[in-house]
Amino acid sequence: MNVTQKKERHLRPRWVDDIPLYLMALPGLLCLLIFSYLPMIGLVMAFQKLDLRKGIFTSPWVGLDNFKFLFYSTDAWVITRNTVCYNAVFIVLNMFLAVLLALLLSELISRKLAKTLQTIFIMPHFLSWPVVAIIAFAFLSANNGFLNKIVAFFGGPERTNWYMEVKPWPLILVVVTMWKGVGYSAIVYLAAISGISQEYYEAAMLDGASKFQQARYITIPHLKTMMTILLIMAIGGIFRGDFGLFYTVPRNTGTLYPVTNIIDTYVYNAMAVLSNYGMATAAGLYQSVVGCILIIISNKIVSRIEPDNALF
Amino acid sequence: MAKTYNRLNSISPGWNIALSVLLTISAILCVAPLVLVVVISLSSSSSLAYQGYTFWPSEWTTVAYRHLAKTGTQIANGYKMTISYTVVNTVLSLFVMSMFAYVLAQKNFKARRGITMFAFFTMLFSGGLVPSYILNVQYLGMYNTFWIFIFPGLMSFYNCVILRTFITSSIPDSLFEAAKIDGAGHFRIYFQIVLPLFKAGLATIGLFKVVGNWNDWFTGKLYITEPKLTPLNTMLTRIMDNISFIKNNAANLNDDQIKAILNDMPTESARMAITVITVAPILFAYPFFQKYFVQGLTIGSVKG
Numbered sequence: 357m358n359v360t361q362k363k364e365r366h367l368r369p370r371w372v373d374d375i376p377l378y379l380m381a382l383p384g385l386l387c388l389l390i391f392s393y394l395p396m397i398g399l400v401m402a403f404q405k406l407d408l409r410k411g412i413f414t415s416p417w418v419g420l421d422n423f424k425f426l427f428y429s430t431d432a433w434v435i436t437r438n439t440v441c442y443n444a445v446f447i448v449l450n451m452f453l454a455v456l457l458a459l460l461l462s463e464l465i466s467r468k469l470a471k472t473l474q475t476i477f478i479m480p481h482f483l484s485w486p487v488v489a490i491i492a493f494a495f496l497s498a499n500n501g502f503l504n505k506i507v508a509f510f511g512g513p514e515r516t517n518w519y520m521e522v523k524p525w526p527l528i529l530v531v532v533t534m535w536k537g538v539g540y541s542a543i544v545y546l547a548a549i550s551g552i553s554q555e556y557y558e559a560a561m562l563d564g565a566s567k568f569q570q571a572r573y574i575t576i577p578h579l580k581t582m583m584t585i586l587l588i589m590a591i592g593g594i595f596r597g598d599f600g601l602f603y604t605v606p607r608n609t610g611t612l613y614p615v616t617n618i619i620d621t622y623v624y625n626a627m628a629v630l631s632n633y634g635m636a637t638a639a640g641l642y643q644s645v646v647g648c649i650l651i652i653i654s655n656k657i658v659s660r661i662e663p664d665n666a667l668f
Numbered sequence: 669m670a671k672t673y674n675r676l677n678s679i680s681p682g683w684n685i686a687l688s689v690l691l692t693i694s695a696i697l698c699v700a701p702l703v704l705v706v707v708i709s710l711s712s713s714s715s716l717a718y719q720g721y722t723f724w725p726s727e728w729t730t731v732a733y734r735h736l737a738k739t740g741t742q743i744a745n746g747y748k749m750t751i752s753y754t755v756v757n758t759v760l761s762l763f764v765m766s767m768f769a770y771v772l773a774q775k776n777f778k779a780r781r782g783i784t785m786f787a788f789f790t791m792l793f794s795g796g797l798v799p800s801y802i803l804n805v806q807y808l809g810m811y812n813t814f815w816i817f818i819f820p821g822l823m824s825f826y827n828c829v830i831l832r833t834f835i836t837s838s839i840p841d842s843l844f845e846a847a848k849i850d851g852a853g854h855f856r857i858y859f860q861i862v863l864p865l866f867k868a869g870l871a872t873i874g875l876f877k878v879v880g881n882w883n884d885w886f887t888g889k890l891y892i893t894e895p896k897l898t899p900l901n902t903m904l905t906r907i908m909d910n911i912s913f914i915k916n917n918a919a920n921l922n923d924d925q926i927k928a929i930l931n932d933m934p935t936e937s938a939r940m941a942i943t944v945i946t947v948a949p950i951l952f953a954y955p956f957f958q959k960y961f962v963q964g965l966t967i968g969s970v971k972g
Contacts (some may be wrong), residue, residue: 374778376854381783384768387823390808391800392790398799412802460691469692475955476695482954483811484883486904489904490943491701493908494708500720500936502704535698540965544837547966557677567679599886607908613681627798628890640796647794649681 402641406633422638431622439618440595442526446533447590451583453538459546459571474546477539485600492532492605519607525615532605533598544586545579552578585658586618592654595647599624599632619643702947709733709940716936736945743945746900753817753899754881759797761822762874767830768823768860786851801890817881817889817899827873834869835862835969851888872964882950894912900946907939 402422404415426432457477464470480488495503498517508514518524556574565573597618606616608625619639626636679687685724704723708716709732711725719726736743770785773782800820839862847857863870888902898906914972 373853377774377777380767380854380858381771381779383764384823384828385783385786387764388787388790388817388825391820391823392794395795395799395803396793397795398802399795401798401802408806451671463679463684464688464691465678465681466688469688473691473695477698477700478961479954482879482883482950483702484885484901484904486885486901486908487943487947487956489908490904490939491705494704494721494940495701497721500716502721505720505722535701539698543962544965547962552764554677560678567683568800569679571945604885604905605906623797625800633798633802637796637798640798644793646795651792666893 362438377395399637399641399644401634402638403538404634406637408631408633415526418634422634423642426635426638426642431617432639432642434614435617435619438615439620440594442529442602442618443590443594443597445530447587447594449530449534450537450541451587453534454541455545455576455579455583457542458549459575461542461546462549463567474539474543478543479539480536481540483536485604488532488536488601489607492528492608496528519595520607520611522612525606525612529605529616533601543554544582548579549575579663582651585662588654588661589657592651593647595643595650597621655658679745701791706939706944709937709944711937713936716747729937730829732941735873735938736941740901742895742898743900745896746898746946748905749814749897750882750899750901754878757818757821758877760818761824761877762870764822765824766831766863766870766874767858769828769835770854770862772828772832773835774854791825803889811891812894812897813891814897817884817887820887821881825882827876830964831866831869831873834866834872837867838868841851850960855879868960868963871957872960872967875960876964879950879954904943907942 398412401412401415401416403419404412404584405416405418405421406412410416462472464473483491493501495501496518498504498515498519501518504514504516504517518528552575557570560570560574583595597620599618599620602616602618602621603624606612608621609616619642623636623639623643626632626639631635678684700723704721707723707725709730710730712727712731715725715727722801739969771777772780772784798934804816804820805811808819810819843861844857847861852860871949884899885901885905888897889905892902944958
C-alpha cells in the first residue's frame with residue numbers, strides 16, 4: 357500500500373488471519389466431501405453385479421454388461437423419452453402460462469385483488485407430492501372419484517379405472533404439473549414486469565398503441581432475456597425428472613409405466629424393488645453424465661447471451 | 669404498494685371486470701381440488717358409500733377427526749418427528765451455509781477460488797441415488813435414525829450462492845473495512861455484523877428449507893421403518909400404498925378397545941383427514957411469508 361510497509365515486519369503472518377475463514381468453510385466442505393463426493397466413488401457399482409454381502413469393491417465386475425442390458429432393452433429408450441419429452445412440455449408450457457398469468461395479473465386495476473389471487477395461485481406449490489397424489493386420487497378413484505362423476509354427467513362410462521388406462525396419463529401429469537407450478541413461476545415474471553418503467557407504456561399509449569401492442573412491444577421484450585436464460589437453464593436440467601410427480605401420482609402402477617416411468621423412477625425401482633444395485637447405479641450414472649454435459653452446454657450458451665447470469 | 673393502478677394507462681373498466689372474473693374463477697378452480705379433500709374428510713361414511721366424492725355430501729360429520737384425535741398416536745409421532753427434524757436441520761443448515769457464504773464473499777481470500785470450484789462441481793455432477801443410499805446405510809449407519817434427516821441435507825452450494833448474494837448486497841464493503849480496522853477477526857465480523865444484518869437472507873433460505881423439510885416424504889420412505897421416526901408425509905405415502913394402513917397398524921396393538929375403535933375407523937374420510945392435518949400448518953403459514961419467497965426467487969434468478 358505504501359513504501360513504509362515494505363520493511364515492516366508483520367507481528368503475525370498474514371495467513372493466520374485467514375484461519376477463521378478456513379474454519380468457517382470447514383463444516384460445509386466436510387458435508388460436501390462426505391455427501392456429495394464420496395458417493396461418486398460408489399459409481400463403480402455401475403460396472404459390477406453387486407452382491408451386498410460382498411460389498412462394493414469385492415463384488416464381481418461385469419464391465420459394461422449393465423449398460424448393455426439397459427440399452428438393448430426398450431427400457432432405456434422409454435425412460436429417456438419420457439423424461440425428456442415430459443420435461444420439454446413442462447418447461448415450454450409452464451413458461452407460456454406463467455408469463456400469460458403474470459401479464460394478466462399485472463393488468464388488474466385492483467392491486468389488492470391481484471395480490472390475493474397471486475397468493476391463491478401459488479398455493480399448490482406448497483403441497484407435498486403425497487398430498488397432491490391424494491388430491492389426484494380424490495378425482496381419479498374408480499369407485500368414488502370426482503372425475504368419473506363429471507364423465508358420467510356428460511354421458512360417459514361410470515366407472516373408469518383411471519389408474520389402468522395408459523392414454524390419459526400424459527395429459528393428467530401435465531395438468532397436475534401446471535396446476536402446481538405455474539403460479540409460483542409467475543412470481544418471477546410479475547416482479548420483472550413491475551420493474552418496467554411506466555413511461556414506456558404511457559408513451560406508447562399516447563401514440564395510440566393497444567394493450568396487446570403494448571404487451572407485445574414493451575413487456576415481452578423486457579422479459580425476453582430472463583425467459584431465455586430460464587429456458588436454457590431448464591434445458592440443462594432436462595435429464596432430471598421430478599421423482600415425486602412420477603412416483604406418487606400414478607401410485608407406481610406398473611401398467612402405466614410406458615407413460616409414467618422416467619429415469620429417476622427406474623433407478624428407484626431397480627434399487628428398492630429389484631435390488632439390482634448394479635443396474636440402478638448404471639442408469640443413475642447415465643443420467644448424471646448426460647445431465648452434466650447438458651448443464652455445461654447450456655451454461656456456455658447462457659454466458660454468451662448474458663454473462664452475469666451464467667453459473668460459471 | 670398502491671391499492672389501485674395509475675389510471676392513465678389502465679385497461680377499461682369493462683375489460684377489468686371481465687379479467688377479474690376470469691382470474692377469480694381460475695383461482696377458485698385452483699383451490700377446488702384441495703377443498704374437495706377437505707370436504708371428503710368431513711363426509712360421513714354412508715354419504716361417501718352412496719354418493720362417492722362430492723363437494724356437498726348428504727351428511728357432514730367430524731367423526732374422522734375425532735377418531736384420529738382418540739387413536740392418533742401415529743400422527744402425534746409424525747408431528748413430533750417432522751417438527752423436530754425440520755427445526756434442527758433448518759437451523760444447523762443455515763448456520764453451516766451462512767458461514768460458507770461469508771467465506772465465499774471474502775474477495776481477498778486466497779483459497780476462495782479453490783473452495784468455490786470444489787463446491788461448484790457438486791452442482792454439475794452427482795453420484796445419484798444408489799451410492800448415496802449405500803453410503804448412508806452401510807457406512808454411516810443412519811438407517812432408521814433421526815440423523816438421516818439432518819446431515820445429508822445440511823449443505824447446498826446453490827443456497828450458499830444465494831446467501832452470498834444477500835451478504836454482498838445488504839452489507840456494504842465499508843462496514844467490513846471499518847470492522848477490520850478496528851481489529852475484528854472474521855468470527856467476530858460474522859457473528860456481530862453479518863448475521864444481524866442479513867436476516868432477510870436467513871429468512872428466505874430458512875423458509876425454503878422449512879417447506880422442503882416438511883414436505884420431504886422420500887427420505888422417510890427410503891430410510892425409515894420405525895413408526896416413531898416416520899414423518900408426516902412419509903406416512904401419507906404409506907397410506908396411499910396400503911389403504912388399510914391404519915387398520916393394519918392396529919393389529920400390532922394389544923389393547924382390544926383400541927382395536928375395536930380402529931376397526932370402525934372411517935377409512936376414506938380418515939385418509940383425507942390425515943392429509944388435511946399434514947398440510948394445514950404450511951398452508952396457514954405461507955401467505956404470511958410470501959414476500960420472502962418472492963425475494964428468494966427473484967434474487968436466485970438474478971445472480972450477482
